[in-house]
Amino acid sequence: MTRTLHILTLLLLFGASASAQLQIITPAQDSTVSALTRQVVTAQSASGFDAELYVNGTFAQRKTVRTDGLVDFINVEVPQGPVEFEVRIVNPDGTPAFWEKRTMHILGGPTRIEMGLEKAAVEADGQSTVKGFARVYDQWNYVIPGDLYVTVGADSGSIVTVDADSSRRGIQIPVVNGLAEFEYRAGTGSGVSHVLVQVAQIVEQKEIYLNTPTEPFTLVGLANGSAGLYSAKGDRSQLFDDRSFPDGLTTDGRLAMFARGSIYERYLLTASLDTDRKNRGRYFRELDPDYLYSIYGDNSMLFYDIQTNRNLYIKLERDQTYGLFGDYNTDLTGQEFISYNRTLNGIKAGHQDKQWKVTGFGSLTDRRATQIELRGQGLSGFYDLGFTDITPGTEKVRIETRDRFHSEVLIRVEHKNRFSDYDIDYTQGTIFFKQPVEAVDHAGNPVYIMVSFEAKTGGAMSYIAGGRAEHHYSDQFTVGVTAVTEEQSPTNFTMLGTDMKYSFGAPLSLGGEFARSSTIDGSGLAYKLNAASNPVAGMRLNSYYRRVEAGFTNETQIGGRRELGTIKYGVGGDYVLTSSTKLLSDFYQTHQVNGQGGTNEVRSISAGVEQRIAAGFNGTLKVEDVRYDGTNPDTLQPFLETHSTLGTAKLDYTYTEKLKLSGMHERNLGSSPELTRPNATSLIGEYRVTNDVTLNVQEKFYENGGMMSTVGFSTNVMENTQAYGKYEIGNAIGAYRNQVSIGLKNKIKVTEDVTGYLGYEKTKALGQRVGEAATQDHSAYSAALEYLPKLPLKVATKVEFGENSISDKTNFTFAGDYRFERDFSFIVKYRGANESAKKSASYRDIEHLIAGLAYRPVDENWLNVIGKYEVKVDKNHYIAPFIDYNTSIVSIHAFIEPVQRLEFGLKYAYKASTENSVNFGATTNTNFYLLRGEYDITDDLNAGAEYRLLHQLEAGDRLNGYSIDAGYVVYRNVRLTAGYNFKGYKEQDLVEYALWSRGPFIRLSFKFSEELLGL
Structure with missing residues (x-):
């Protein structure tokens, strides 16, 4: 009776409208945007009544209105994306008496970058600048206002904005009020510069056309001639060159000149002639800082406008059109099967505009293209290339991370530069990196060191010619053609291919590539087709089909030999069913010729669901069915045919913004559990120490005995990628071979001038999956310290230990x-x-x-x-x-x-x-x-x-x-x-x-x- 009177009183006081009887104070208004996944909701109503809070229709908390007429719902967990709060004043029987709703948006992670440049073209004079900006959006198209850095870089020219973190690659620029502003300065070479903006794994780029500047014509040269009348005595027959002890009249001479400047108004000429040019066996003569003296004690700098190992170099260019004779890279690298990237000396010409991009080249050479593939070991080196006939200056070094199940999928590529990233000894055939190269990434994907170079053959000169034409019919449709031929005996090598990209917008995009090669050993085809689709809101689908015949040959293709004799196809995707439910599915089949004359067949189909269960609780269920028929990775039997199913269940609980607890169970449901992951239950804890460093703890219990503990840190503050680190303590797991990949590459800023680096990596085979890239069991430890003040003393040291x-x-x-x-x-x-x-x-x-x-x-x-x-x-x-x-x-x-x-x-x-x-x-x-x-x-x-x-x-x-x-x-x-x-x-x-x-x-x-x- 008393509660009824209170409600009647409430009606008299506030009137008939529900909004007057109950008012949400915080959030203050609809469409409030926040990055916090823990919120406070405050409402005003009559004191003494019960109030309930619902988040997106799900009950969250129940409290009583205080005597001051306010009720606070504190530490309310909310998902990323649109959020609707509903506060209800409830009757004694639990039915709602009054209610009010308020909406807001919780920012998600970066999913899209908007990028703009104030100019599309500038002169390549080394001084012209272009202002640019970047905005970062979440998946609901809301601008992320701050607490975020973007990485900006350019493949020519430079970004002159202040770098917020010089320890990372690229220029780090903070997002302020939803905007990251930067300034680009043009270089001195005409052509097209690509300015890139990156956040996490999202990259956006725009082109700046660098037009040929007007330069005053400059020519400098030296001509000399000499003559001597010598008298020699002694036996000169054993001399390698009898000119070292001349006899009689001798003459010698040299003409050297350099010219650069504008001719015929807008054409830029760069030319060099030296009749006595040295280092003819070296391409791209950059200054080796230790070649003559390690230090000169002044501020002089040496650089090359001319790159050639022959007497003559000449280049004529106008804006995005050029022709040259000298050293060059072929740079046909945008495709997979028809890529062709070599360092040559000869002629090259190119043109680019908004519709066409054309390149052609030709060369006479006695070198052959060679590519070496090595696995990282968690150490800086030394990595033995197995070759001592490398032509200096021709090596191209990159670090590749590939999907452990799909070797054709390139997850990440880092191109390395000599001196700044690695040192190479051409005589010993070894390479040593400045930073350790891990064996696997944080997800267990293998990491490869790829070194391509021109190898000396000592044979006769032969010609190489090739080129590529690419036409952009529109922003949605691009077609390209590539052709290459190499003179070989008795049959030339030829490669011809085409590729295309077509986008129907968000609903569908297609990409394909077709190539054919021919050598003395035969011919082969390689082709692929990819399709990506967003048929309905919240759904993403990806599918592919690819085939590489065993006879296909391209020595410059990235990871090409690994794919020979394969047929691969698959389809996968995900669907956001509701704001709290996401469905996932994947299917792939692989067919590859093995070394025993048979084939390895892998077929996998999986399905899963990610579910937000309640406030703080998220669950994942996944079932994967795998069939394998081929060589046995354990080598106890030569061949293996198995069919097994693995089920995984995981429950995550976010206790606070910094602490997350998880439990996971893995169970084999098929007939061969020893060849997949063993049945195990894991308890996992993650604690975010800082915004960049997280402590990870895991205890894994195996059903048939044995356990493994892991403790480590993860960080995302180095090299624009997430590093990883764990330490494992465990006993022998018997015949189980499940790969546990553990590593660390943490950076510790001790003071403004002192920086420390720690590294730990361990891989242990404990249940190796069939069809998965194998990684050798090993451990690697590294520690480094840098003391880099401005002056007068700078010191850097590093120590590494590794074992397998x-x-x-x-x-x-x-x-x-x-x-x-x-x-x-x-x-x-x-x-x-x-x-x-x-x-x-x-x-x-x-x-x-x-x-x-x-x-x-x-x-x-x-x-x-x-x-x-x-x-x-x-x-x-x-x-x-x-x-x-x-x-x-x-x-x-x-x-x-x-x-x-x-x-x-x-x-x-x-x-x-x-x-x-x-x-x-x-x-x-x-x-x-x-x-x-x-x-x-x-x-x-x-x-x-x-x-x-x-x-x-x-x-x-x-x-x-x-x-x-x-x-x-x-x-x-x-x-x-x-x-x-x-x-x-x-x-x-x-x-x-x-x-x-x-x-x-x-x-x-x-x-x-x-x-x-x-x-």
Whole structure:
């Protein structure tokens, strides 16, 4: 009776409308947007009454209105997406008396990026800039306002916006008020630049057309010729080149020039000619920072506008059209079967506009394309490529992550650059990375190191020609054609293919590729068709069919050999049934020819459901049916035919925003449980320590005995990808071979200048799935510390340990540099590695030490000194007979100007080399001395003298040389030099020279420019 009177009173006080009797205060209004998945709902009503809260129609909490007329529902869990709160005032019998609703949106994760640029084209002058922006949307098309960083980069030019996190690749830009703003600066090469914006795995890109700028024409050159009349004595028949001890009249000359600038208004010409160009066996001559001296002590920089290993380079370009003769990459990389990426020297031309993209190339070469595939080991190296005939400068290194069940699916690719990402030793055929390369990613997918290069053959020159034409009929429809031919004996290699992409918008998109190759061994086809569809709201479908015949050949295709002799097809998708229910399904079939002459057949079909059960509770059910017929991964029997079904049930409970608890059960329902995951129950805990670091704990109990514990951290703060890390403690699991992949690559920012890196990876086969990429059991540990202030001292060090069933490995690296005021600089780099076999006495030690110093006083310039010390050690006891090699080199160069007009140049070098093997040992010690003095008599006349000595200590051999000369500027930029030269070789036991050459010489040098030539 009393409650009835209260309700009547309520009606009198607030009137007849429900909205007046009950009012939701918080959220304040409809369409409120929040990123928090825990909310507070506050309502106003008459005190003493019961109030219930419903979230999207599901009961959440029940409370009583306080005496102040307010009721607070605290810590209300809400799903991402649209949320409807309903507050009800209920009668004593539980029926609602009054109610009110309020809607809001809980932001989801990033699913789409909107990107804009203020200009579509700028001049490639190295100065022009373009402002850009990015907005990030969730799956319900709401703008994410902040608490997010986007990664921005460009394949040419640069992003000049301040980088919020320099430890990550790309430029990190915060989202502020829903907008991430950046600025792009054009480079100096015309063409098309792709500006990319990335959040998580979502990438959006736009093109900027870089037009040819107008540049003043510049030409610089040097021409010289020399002649000498020499008299030689001694036996020259054993000389590799008798010109080193000339006899009679000799002549020599060189013409070198460089030209760059605009011609015929908008055409940009870049050309180089050098009749005595060095390093012809090297492509793309970038400066090796340790080639001559490790440090020079000044701010000079060396870069190349010209890349060629021949005498002539020429390039003519206008906006997005160009033609060149020189070094180039073919860069046909956008497809799979018809990709063709090689480093060549020859001719190349290209054109691109909004509708067409055309490229053609041709070359004469004696190289062959080679590709090496290695699995990561959780270590930086050393990784042995198995080749020592790599053409320097041609290697292309990338890290690939592939789906463990679908090897054709490329999850992630990281292209690596020499010096910044890795070091390669062409002589030893080894590669060493700056960061460890994991064996598997956090989901157990295999990680591969792919190295492509041009291998020396020593054979005759042969031609290569090819090209690609791509036409964009519209934004939805693109067709491309690729053709390549290589001259081979007795039958040429040819490859021809086409590809297409067509989009009907959101409902359907299609993609396909068809290729045919032909070699002396036969021909083969490779083709695929992919379809993606969103037939109704909330549903996504993907399907594919692909076939690669065993006779198909493309040595430059990424992972191509792995796919030979395969037929694969499948379909999968998911459907958001309600706001709390999601259905998933997948089917695939694989047919592949195996090494025993038969085939491996895998068929898998699975179905599952993800369900939000109640506040804080989410469940997953999945059933997978697998058939396998083929080679046995356990090798106990040569072949295996099995059919099994695996059921998985998982329950997640979000206790707080930071703590999540889970339970999972896996059960084999088929006839061969020993060949799938063993029956097991797991308890899992995840605690988010910070926004970037999460602690993971798991205890796994196996039904037939045995258990395994895992403890670790996961982080997403390095390299724009989620790293992973767990430590496992467990006993032997018998015959079970279920792969548990565990690893860690965490970054710890100790101070502003000190950064630490920790790494741990372990893979253990405990129930290997048939049809899944196998990973060798191994462990890897790594730790690194960087101290990188601005000045004067910088230090970085790293230590790694690894082991597998075959060997143990240890790596240690150290690098540091020191600068004293502005005059003295010092740098040191050391890298050492050891690998020891477990089942034999075999081992290999590799060491490399480089130290450099420079004394370049700023206030006084009479003395300048640079020096270098280098040690290389390679003790390889894996080969028979073993080889131990050790070499040390010291080099010092000094420049002295004691008084004005008088200069001295001094150089000293020492090399010690030791090589040992079975019943063999050799040691050599060699000194080299060079002294040259010059005196400027007048501004146009100078005189100089030089002495050289090469001394081999063990044999006592001496190679002496001296010369005197005088030079005179006979005309502007024309210099005439005359002198006398002597060169002699003396053995230890001889009093006189065994071989010598001497005589007068004359040299004429001419420096010219466009101004001097009147251009």
